[in-house]
Amino acid sequence: MQDTFRLRINGEVHAVTVPPDMPLLWVLRDVIGLTGTKFGCGIAQCGACTVHVDGRPVRSCLLPTSAVGEQAVTTIEGIGETKEGARVQMAWLALEVIQCGYCQSGQIMSAAALLAQTPAPDDADIDAAMAGNICRCGTYLRIRAAIKLAASGDAA
Amino acid sequence: MPAVENLSLNPTRRGLLAGALAGGFVLAFRVPAGAQPESEPDQPADEPAGPFAPNAFIRIDPAGRTTLTMPQVEMGQGIYTAVAMILAEELDADFASVALEHAPPNDRLYANPTFGIQVTGNSNSVRAFWMPLRAAGAAARAMLVEAAATQWGVDPASCATASGEVVHAESGKRLAYGALVGAASALSPPADPPLKDPKDFRLVGKSLKRFDTPDKTNGKTVYGIDAMLPGMKIATVAHSPVVGGKVAHVDEAAAMAVPGVRRVVVLDDLVAVVGDHMWAAKTGLAALAVAWNDGPNASVSSQDVWTALREASAHEGAVAKSVGDADGMLKKGGAIEAAYEMPFLAHAPMEPLNCTVRLTPESCEIWIGTQVISRVQKTVADLVGLPQDKVVVHNHYIGGGFGRRLEPDMALTAARVAQAMIGETVKVVWTREEDIRHDVYRPVYRDTVAATLSKGKIAALKYKVTGSSIIARWLPPAFQKGIDIDAIDCAVDMPYDVPNFHVEYVRAEPQGVPTGFWRGVGPNNNVFAIESFMDELARKAGKDPVAFRRDMLDKEPRAKAALDLAAEKSGWGGALPRRAGRGVCVQPAFGSFIATVVEAEVDTSGEVRLRRVTCAVDTGIAVNPDTVVAQLEGGLIFGLTAALYGEITIRDGRVEQSNFNDYRMLRINEVPPIEVHVIASGAAPGGIGETGTTAGPPALRNAIYAATGIPLRRMPVDREVLAGKKEAWR
Numbered sequence: 001m002q003d004t005f006r007l008r009i010n011g012e013v014h015a016v017t018v019p020p021d022m023p024l025l026w027v028l029r030d031v032i033g034l035t036g037t038k039f040g041c042g043i044a045q046c047g048a049c050t051v052h053v054d055g056r057p058v059r060s061c062l063l064p065t066s067a068v069g070e071q072a073v074t075t076i077e078g079i080g081e082t083k084e085g086a087r088v089q090m091a092w093l094a095l096e097v098i099q100c101g102y103c104q105s106g107q108i109m110s111a112a113a114l115l116a117q118t119p120a121p122d123d124a125d126i127d128a129a130m131a132g133n134i135c136r137c138g139t140y141l142r143i144r145a146a147i148k149l150a151a152s153g154d155a156a
Numbered sequence: 157m158p159a160v161e162n163l164s165l166n167p168t169r170r171g172l173l174a175g176a177l178a179g180g181f182v183l184a185f186r187v188p189a190g191a192q193p194e195s196e197p198d199q200p201a202d203e204p205a206g207p208f209a210p211n212a213f214i215r216i217d218p219a220g221r222t223t224l225t226m227p228q229v230e231m232g233q234g235i236y237t238a239v240a241m242i243l244a245e246e247l248d249a250d251f252a253s254v255a256l257e258h259a260p261p262n263d264r265l266y267a268n269p270t271f272g273i274q275v276t277g278n279s280n281s282v283r284a285f286w287m288p289l290r291a292a293g294a295a296a297r298a299m300l301v302e303a304a305a306t307q308w309g310v311d312p313a314s315c316a317t318a319s320g321e322v323v324h325a326e327s328g329k330r331l332a333y334g335a336l337v338g339a340a341s342a343l344s345p346p347a348d349p350p351l352k353d354p355k356d357f358r359l360v361g362k363s364l365k366r367f368d369t370p371d372k373t374n375g376k377t378v379y380g381i382d383a384m385l386p387g388m389k390i391a392t393v394a395h396s397p398v399v400g401g402k403v404a405h406v407d408e409a410a411a412m413a414v415p416g417v418r419r420v421v422v423l424d425d426l427v428a429v430v431g432d433h434m435w436a437a438k439t440g441l442a443a444l445a446v447a448w449n450d451g452p453n454a455s456v457s458s459q460d461v462w463t464a465l466r467e468a469s470a471h472e473g474a475v476a477k478s479v480g481d482a483d484g485m486l487k488k489g490g491a492i493e494a495a496y497e498m499p500f501l502a503h504a505p506m507e508p509l510n511c512t513v514r515l516t517p518e519s520c521e522i523w524i525g526t527q528v529i530s531r532v533q534k535t536v537a538d539l540v541g542l543p544q545d546k547v548v549v550h551n552h553y554i555g556g557g558f559g560r561r562l563e564p565d566m567a568l569t570a571a572r573v574a575q576a577m578i579g580e581t582v583k584v585v586w587t588r589e590e591d592i593r594h595d596v597y598r599p600v601y602r603d604t605v606a607a608t609l610s611k612g613k614i615a616a617l618k619y620k621v622t623g624s625s626i627i628a629r630w631l632p633p634a635f636q637k638g639i640d641i642d643a644i645d646c647a648v649d650m651p652y653d654v655p656n657f658h659v660e661y662v663r664a665e666p667q668g669v670p671t672g673f674w675r676g677v678g679p680n681n682n683v684f685a686i687e688s689f690m691d692e693l694a695r696k697a698g699k700d701p702v703a704f705r706r707d708m709l710d711k712e713p714r715a716k717a718a719l720d721l722a723a724e725k726s727g728w729g730g731a732l733p734r735r736a737g738r739g740v741c742v743q744p745a746f747g748s749f750i751a752t753v754v755e756a757e758v759d760t761s762g763e764v765r766l767r768r769v770t771c772a773v774d775t776g777i778a779v780n781p782d783t784v785v786a787q788l789e790g791g792l793i794f795g796l797t798a799a800l801y802g803e804i805t806i807r808d809g810r811v812e813q814s815n816f817n818d819y820r821m822l823r824i825n826e827v828p829p830i831e832v833h834v835i836a837s838g839a840a841p842g843g844i845g846e847t848g849t850t851a852g853p854p855a856l857r858n859a860i861y862a863a864t865g866i867p868l869r870r871m872p873v874d875r876e877v878l879a880g881k882k883e884a885w886r
């Protein structure tokens with residue numbers, strides 16, 4: 001059983017015909033070709049698949065496509081268009097956060113959502129917003145510092 | 157910012173790629189200058205314009221465009237930037253404008269000098285390529301200088317180079333490298349080009365920005381799992397849950413009824429479901445409801461593995477080193493003994509295993525991120541019966557290797573699936589569950605140690621390692637006389653001055669559990685046992701752990717200096733709250749001398765909180781110091797993750813863990829501040845990528861010992877023991 005959905009992704013509408021319970025992650029990656037959103041665990045444990053749905057960070061590996069509806073989806077390919085996203089990307093490079101990079105799409109999406117919600121996060125805010133994102137390379141210290149740098153606006 | 161060419165995905169260009177394929181172009185060819193990058197990484201090929209290509213690493217075209225070929229793969233360790241810095245340093249290239257490309261499979265041109273084949277591992281990329289890359293850059297530079305000098309009629313010695321130009325100061329003449337391409341190409345490379353004096357380095361030693369990171373902030377980087385080819389299908393696999401098991405029964409009709417499923421591939425020991433997307437493949441695989449015949453390993457359990465290992469450990473081993481008469485000394489009495497055990501560990505790189513294959517009767521094309529590109533090529537060529545040169549391998553950025561991608565098994569699995577669908581392109585993606593349950597695990601090890609003390613120092617030390625030999629399987633010629641050189645690496649190179657010292661190795665392969673290299677490899681185990689034991693000995697000797705070590709480090713001044721610095725910076729000896737402690741670890745691993753202090757506290761329920769980590773490193777010349785710091789931060793977290801949570805267990809022949817819910821990782825809220833102090837050094841560069849992983853567990857273990865008095869001798873940390881609910885294992 002498949003349905004057609006009109007998804008609003010990074011400001012563009014994509015019509016896809018897929019099973020309604022198919023997680024958004026696979027629609028993005030395998031159907032639309034937006035491979036910046038990553039698969040890490042498939043069970044909402046790692047955060048690699050994080051996207052924004054109407055600005056909220058969501059694990060796309062467990063989000064059925066049928067649940068997206070009219071809501072705006074933003075992925076790593078589009079986050080640089082937002083103020084917080086651009087700042088986070090710049091801070092990430094300024095502090096050379098990234099190692100293998102595979103988790104970083106999800107890290108950046110979670111961090112951008114945090115800053116949009118909490119412009120000057122403290123350590124506890126960062127822990128709460130970022131603890132769902134695993135980095136196997138262990139870039140956590142620089143992630144924390146880069147979020148603070150992005151919040152300060154000095155990376156720009 | 158320098159550009160990384162042809163390594164980025166731009167979905168809007170997929171059409172261009174499709175066109176190229178339809179038109180019969182082979183992707184392995186370079187995109188002509190000026191064209192936009194396609195969605196797949198490229199590999200060097202002949203250029204009609206006649207570039208200057210004095211060796212396999214450097215190509216300069218007449219426009220001055222300098223392309224550097226990366227013999228080692230980038231998996232987060234920053235090697236692309238380091239390799240480019242070393243080449244550009246001796247070449248005096250304009251670093252801001254160099255382009256990078258992956259090396260193709262070619263052991264002749266790009267073999268790792270340490271292994272003789274193309275391998276990125278053992279933390280040796282910079283160590284092994286330091287001199288070859290410098291020589292490559294220097295030879296090219298010498299030829300360009302000679303070409304310019306000839307043209308000007310001056311002595312080459314009177315010419316200098318900088319930023320991609322040859323300059324003759326006296327006359328004020330200058331020529332860009334691009335303009336010298338034709339003349340330089342006619343010259344033969346000098347046998348012994350002069351290398352720069354390190355004090356003249358302009359790039360090496362600076363914390364330069366990495367080439368690979370900008371595209372990792374915006375989703376453009378293409379990992380193997382992101383390969384997108386026209387008409388590609390996506391498959392996921394289930395291997396027999398027990399090694400050696402076979403498929404007994406599948407419900408093919410149920411899988412085929414899932415929307416988007418195209419095909420079910422049933423082989424003797426694995427099944428794959430092929431679909432339009434991963435969701436179809438995954439749902440189809442679940443519907444298959446595979447029944448297995450488990451075979452001879454059906455009843456293997458962790459308990460069996462430990463029992464067999466302990467039995468093997470009671471035997472004498474092959475002698476790897478013997479100085480003085482340790483046995484004789486120990487027999488005189490008063491020996492202090494201990495045994496240490498390490499668990500199986502999975503790699504769990506963030507990018508799950510995957511490989512894309514297109515197989516035809518005449519050719520095979522592979523898209524993958526691998527640490528062993530030529531081995532992938534050969535493994536698949538042997539399977540499908542094609543000559544090696546008919547197997548094209550496109551290597552990609554790697555979303556975490558940690559040793560897992562030193563194996564070609566993911567390529568073999570994908571090629572076997574592709575054999576059932578000749579002419580089609582299939583991307584085989586493993587679920588995380590499959591990735592964790594079908595790993596090659598860091599082996600279980602048991603180490604036994606015995607020592608005697610005299611005047612506050614070790615008089616005799618006997619150390620025996622028992623465990624799997626990965627080398628014997630992975631690089632058989634290197635397994636000689638019963639010794640696994642990796643398993644005893646940091647035992648024979650132990651930094652302390654001990655007059656009577658004896659090291660043995662007993663090979664013991666666990667039944668039904670494949671083993672493989674895991675970040676930190678043999679040194680993880682050696683350093684854990686030795687450094688844990690050092691603390692127990694220090695306590696017997698009534699000495700402070702730092703002072704005890706220091707008094708035996710006179711012959712390793714670099715290790716001693718690192719220890720002094722780590723002690724100073726960590727506030728060693730300063731007051732701490734109750735149930736908090738500091739632990740130290742000194743190691744010579746991978747050619748770097750590192751001392752680490754972990755500060756941790758243990759609460760009454762046995763929970764461990766990391767408070768602070770301080771690390772001092774002498775890695776010789778640090779090519780890119782910020783990368784050294786980043787690798788230590790990450791490596792320490794990798795090792796501390798294992799110490800606190802890592803253990804793979806076996807029951808009924810099956811791995812019990814499956815995903816990040818039951819194979820835990822440290823998260824941002826658990827990670828303490830980590831300070832890394834890089835010691836200035838003129839020595840040749842050491843390895844760095846694995847060192848932090850080795851350092852974390854013993855330093856933590858010793859911090860727990862200091863905080864609680866409990867000498868943990870097995871990893872991971874057992875919280876029940878720390879809570880006093882259970883006797884410590886010994």
Ligand code: FES
Nearest residue numbers: 040041042047061
């Ligand atoms: S893939 Fe969605 S949280 Fe891991």
Ligand code: FES
Nearest residue numbers: 100101135136137
């Ligand atoms: S950078 Fe590699 S997993 Fe985070």
